[in-house]
Amino acid sequence: xxxxxxxxxxxxxxxxxxxxxxxxxxxxxxxxxxxxxxxxxxxxxxxxxxxxxxxxxxxxxxxxxxxxxxxxxxxxxxxxxxxxxxxxxxxxxxxxxxxxxxxxxxxxxxxxxxxxxxxxxxxxxxxxxxxxxxxxxxxxxxxxxxxxxxxxxxxxxxxxxxxxxxxxxxxxxxxxxxxxxxxxxxxxxxxxxxxxxxxxxxxxxxxxxxxxxxxxxxxxxxxxxxxxxxxxxxxxxxxxxxxxxxxxxxxxxxxxxxxxxxxxxxxxxxxxxxxxxxxxxxxxxxxxxxxxxxxxxxxxxxxxxxxxxxxxxxxxxxxxxxxxxxxxxxxxxxxxxxxxxxxxxxxxxxxxxxxxxxxxx
Amino acid sequence: xxxxxxxxxxxxxxxxxxxxxxxxxxxxxxxxxxxxxxxxxxxxxxxxxxxxxxxxxxxxxxxxxxxxxxxxxxxxxxxxxxxxxxxxxxxxxxxxxxxxxxxxxxxxxxxxxxxxxxxxxxxxxxxxxxxxxxxxxxxxxxxxxxxxxxxxxxxxxxxxxxxxxxxxxxxxxxxxxxxxxxxxxxxxxxxxxxxxxxxxxxxxxxxxxxxxxxxxxxxxxxxxxxxxxxxxxxxxxxxxxxxxxxxxxxxxxxxxxxxxxxxxxxxxxxxxxxxxxxxxxxxxxxxxxxxxxxxxxxxxxxxxxxxxxxxxxxxxxxxxxxxxx
Ligand SMILES: Cc1ncc(C[n+]2csc(CCOP(=O)(O)OP(=O)(O)O)c2C)c(N)n1
Ligand SMILES: [Mg+2]
Numbered sequence: 001x002x003x004x005x006x007x008x009x010x011x012x013x014x015x016x017x018x019x020x021x022x023x024x025x026x027x028x029x030x031x032x033x034x035x036x037x038x039x040x041x042x043x044x045x046x047x048x049x050x051x052x053x054x055x056x057x058x059x060x061x062x063x064x065x066x067x068x069x070x071x072x073x074x075x076x077x078x079x080x081x082x083x084x085x086x087x088x089x090x091x092x093x094x095x096x097x098x099x100x101x102x103x104x105x106x107x108x109x110x111x112x113x114x115x116x117x118x119x120x121x122x123x124x125x126x127x128x129x130x131x132x133x134x135x136x137x138x139x140x141x142x143x144x145x146x147x148x149x150x151x152x153x154x155x156x157x158x159x160x161x162x163x164x165x166x167x168x169x170x171x172x173x174x175x176x177x178x179x180x181x182x183x184x185x186x187x188x189x190x191x192x193x194x195x196x197x198x199x200x201x202x203x204x205x206x207x208x209x210x211x212x213x214x215x216x217x218x219x220x221x222x223x224x225x226x227x228x229x230x231x232x233x234x235x236x237x238x239x240x241x242x243x244x245x246x247x248x249x250x251x252x253x254x255x256x257x258x259x260x261x262x263x264x265x266x267x268x269x270x271x272x273x274x275x276x277x278x279x280x281x282x283x284x285x286x287x288x289x290x291x292x293x294x295x296x297x298x299x300x301x302x303x304x305x306x307x308x309x310x311x312x313x314x315x316x317x318x319x320x321x322x323x324x325x326x327x328x329x330x331x332x333x334x335x336x337x338x339x340x341x342x343x344x345x346x347x348x349x350x351x352x353x354x355x356x357x358x359x360x361x
Numbered sequence: 362x363x364x365x366x367x368x369x370x371x372x373x374x375x376x377x378x379x380x381x382x383x384x385x386x387x388x389x390x391x392x393x394x395x396x397x398x399x400x401x402x403x404x405x406x407x408x409x410x411x412x413x414x415x416x417x418x419x420x421x422x423x424x425x426x427x428x429x430x431x432x433x434x435x436x437x438x439x440x441x442x443x444x445x446x447x448x449x450x451x452x453x454x455x456x457x458x459x460x461x462x463x464x465x466x467x468x469x470x471x472x473x474x475x476x477x478x479x480x481x482x483x484x485x486x487x488x489x490x491x492x493x494x495x496x497x498x499x500x501x502x503x504x505x506x507x508x509x510x511x512x513x514x515x516x517x518x519x520x521x522x523x524x525x526x527x528x529x530x531x532x533x534x535x536x537x538x539x540x541x542x543x544x545x546x547x548x549x550x551x552x553x554x555x556x557x558x559x560x561x562x563x564x565x566x567x568x569x570x571x572x573x574x575x576x577x578x579x580x581x582x583x584x585x586x587x588x589x590x591x592x593x594x595x596x597x598x599x600x601x602x603x604x605x606x607x608x609x610x611x612x613x614x615x616x617x618x619x620x621x622x623x624x625x626x627x628x629x630x631x632x633x634x635x636x637x638x639x640x641x642x643x644x645x646x647x648x649x650x651x652x653x654x655x656x657x658x659x660x661x662x663x664x665x666x667x668x669x670x671x672x673x674x675x676x677x678x679x680x681x682x683x684x685x686x
Binding site: 064092111112114115116132133134164165167169170195196197198203204264269270327331336344347348350351354355356357358 | 390391393394395396398416417418419420421422423446447449450485486488489490626627656657658659661662663664665666667668669672673674675
């Protein structure tokens with residue numbers, strides 16, 4: 001005898017279609033025009049910032065930079081669903097979420113400009129810094145959620161990972177722990193279809209990345225990652241459940257990486273230009289702007305004003321970044337141990353003695 | 362003969378072995394269509410197909426572990442880890458399996474794989490892209506660690522590593538990937554994996570170094586030469602196991618030893634060189650051994666990274682101080 005012992009399905013949520021038409025019930029937060037406008041404003045600011053950061057890199061004023069172009073809805077959707085006291089464990093390109101939480105653009109620039117002080121940001125002080133080793137942050141988020149659970153706090157942890165990152169062991173380990181321990185957290189897989197040059201079909205044979213949570217026994221949803229209303233609605237629901245003790249959610253946000261992987265990458269080497277052109281039709285700013293216009297909340301004049309305001313804010317951030325002098329060489333030795341061991345003190349003196357001797361040359 | 366860079370030496374060796382030996386498979390993240398983020402595998406997938414030059418899912422433990430499996434079954438996998446900073450999930454496979462397989466099966470199974478990774482600082486890269494942790498692998502019994510410092514040695518040592526029946530961690534100093542060109546003939550001639558290279562003969566002091574630091578060290582040696590100080594510079598090249606004979610012979614002649622490396626000082630490979638010279642050559646030494654190394658700090662982000670890397674002046678001063686002792 002054979003019988004079906006378990007069955008699963010993955011739901012996909014879209015609130016606004018690419019034309020900005022409402023295709024689901026309007027989520028509660030979206031009834032408040034101020035919320036909608038702040039989300040749209042931040043998405044626009046993120047994009048303005050992104051263009052500027054790429055220019056800074058191209059002109060030698062910034063190191064390698066990971067663009068967030070095309071991810072604005074996913075990132076702002078996540079950030080706006082979180083509370084300050086929640087804990088964010090990002091990867092490396094979620095500026096929209098971080099700016100919402102209070103990280104400054106000048107701090108983003110400092111990080112990619114090769115200065116640790118970017119990680120000492122003014123967003124929530126308990127948030128984790130950027131995380132370059134793929135998937136390792138998922139375990140930190142699980143640990144953070146465990147801390148909240150053990151202390152009986154109504155706080156959640158949120159972590160973000162890419163489609164490529166879902167191939168790493170650490171991702172599955174974190175999912176499994178979150179399921180086994182009913183951790184108050186949300187995993188967001190930002191599926192932008194590419195992991196540098198590797199397309200999704202070489203990462204996995206699964207139909208969705210959302211379903212990767214099924215084997216861990218956690219709730220799984222997929223959302224249109226270019227639809228900021230869908231991302232925020234699904235995130236709010238996931239976090240409300242987590243706070244209510246109902247455990248973790250894995251949310252897959254389907255979007256597209258409109259930029260090169262980073263400024264060190266040249267995507268034309270591996271990705272057809274038609275694919276990118278098509279993806280632009282679904283880009284996230286377009287549909288929310290159309291929706292706002294259809295509701296009489298937005299017009300060309302406001303758009304123009306916003307773009308000018310964003311440019312000014314970004315310019316001010318760039319100025320602040322460029323005016324931040326390099327740390328002294330002794331800073332290398334600060335914060336290594338709670339108390340500096342003697343051996344380090346000796347090395348510190350050597351480093352100071354040789355400061356500017358052009359190591360490496 | 363083509364004039365090629367260090368990274369082209371890597372590509373040439375990979376192509377040579379892919380052509381000659383159908384057991385060889387190159388695999389890793391972005392090594393296929395993209396040709397590797399540094400272009401080390403450029404053109405190889407087009408030439409040899411997606412089964413010989415394979416884009417894998419993004420998982421380093423998997424990359425190393427599947428390579429152990431392939432190698433044990435008679436293939437010659439050459440996995441690439443995109444940056445040394447992401448090699449750590451692979452460490453488990455290297456120490457728990459690659460280095461032990463032959464020993465624990467009493468020779469029944471072997472693990473002829475070459476785990477390649479670019480390493481080291483100085484290219485203005487983001488966080489986790491600039492460390493030098495070769496000592497970690499040198500500490501693994503049964504694993505060879507090889508670091509080329511020139512196009513010729515990249516080609517010859519990689520050929521040798523691929524043909525070697527032992528697992529090899531092949532670390533490529535990315536700061537000098539494109540620094541200098543040499544004429545290298547694609548003749549399939551491997552270099553030995555058990556000798557170090559005397560880059561420059563001298564009589565007053567021996568400087569042992571490897572990887573990108575060979576360049577600063579050679580500059581320091583040339584500057585010292587102007588001042589009448591004659592340095593012998595040795596490129597360790599095979600970090601584990603080490604050819605101590607060449608080093609001991611040199612120290613016997615010069616009586617002075619300076620070790621230069623980019624990695625942190627504490628338990629660096631320099632400590633092993635110093636300890637062995639102390640054990641076997643202490644009566645030849647006229648002065649204490651000196652080490653010029655990276656500091657025992659986290660590798661700083663790039664605004665400070667050049668302050669971290671040993672400079673020509675630090676190396677030259679260390680030689681002068683050793684001579685004054
Ligand atoms: C453990 C680890 N391996 C490799 C890398 C190099 N790397 C950086 S980003 C990236 C691709 C990531 O793709 P994905 O997870 O889809 O995220 P995306 O960049 O597309 O947002 C790779 C391979 C890394 N940072 N960490
Ligand atoms: Mg991706």
